[in-house]
Amino acid sequence: MILSDFSRGRGAFAEYTKVSADLVWKVPDNTLAHEEAAIFGCAFWTSVQALFHPARLNMTEPPEKVKGEEWAFIYGGSSFVGMYALQLAHLAGYKVVTVASPKNWDLCKSLRADAVFDYKDPDVTKKIKDITENTLHLTFDTISQLSSQSISVNSFSPGGGKAIVIQPPQKEAEAIRSDVHIQPTLIYTSLGRQFELISTFPSSHEDRQHMAKFLKKVPGFVSAGLIKPNPVKLWDGGLDGVNAGLDYMRKGKNSGEKLVYRISA
């Protein structure tokens, strides 16, 4: 695996990893097993940044609750990022609509989605517009391909709004409507230092501050059972098993789960 300069010495394919003190939180006693705590990383942070950062969707941030009834669309509720987004949006008091394969509908509902539809259903945008009574103006697309960005844009209310994506915006999707702003986000900016990934990303003090502040609240949410770990698939073999796990993911076999390895007894 080739790591770019910003992550040299900081990779996680190892027994130990270096992290900054303000970007960690203490797992409260008698709450999460190690393998459950281990999965509150990239996907969880990405959802926090996409939903609550003032320069992303700027949704009401827990423990505050949004006033009145407001819908948020989480495209891809069974992706790992999506599963945390469902929980976080619900925690902030939003009504949540999502899309996933039918086999994952119960999972999405257990993570507090109010409505879930099949992304392969040709009527999916109509169903989203119906359930939201054509009021949608907040979307987090956790898949961010052309098909997902197109469904996202087509589901907005007449007033338009903002869709946060975690892959580059697709020109064809951007061309569908001028009143929907498709904006990318990248979790590494919350590390607060400059890095190279295709282009140069400047250091962002704001992004780091936002994440560090949110992480302080996480132990309380976990203790109160307000945020639960997403499903874990334990994979045998420790670090030697990682390549087999990567192959499983490359073949698209992972669905509604994250692979976790035990690397010491």
Ligand SMILES: NC(=O)c1ccc[n+]([C@@H]2O[C@H](COP(=O)([O-])OP(=O)(O)OC[C@H]3O[C@@H](n4cnc5c(N)ncnc54)[C@H](OP(=O)(O)O)[C@@H]3O)[C@@H](O)[C@H]2O)c1
């Ligand atoms: N920008 C960032 O900072 C950032 C951070 C983290 C991740 N990412 C990116 O975010 C994406 C998601 O990562 P992840 O770890 O959450 O993925 P993941 O859990 O590995 O994604 C697998 C899930 O994707 C769903 N899926 C696949 N194609 C779909 C489609 N066309 N429509 C709806 N759902 C679809 C599948 O749902 P079903 O099985 O229900 O069909 C499956 O459960 C990746 O591209 C990753 O690189 C970006």
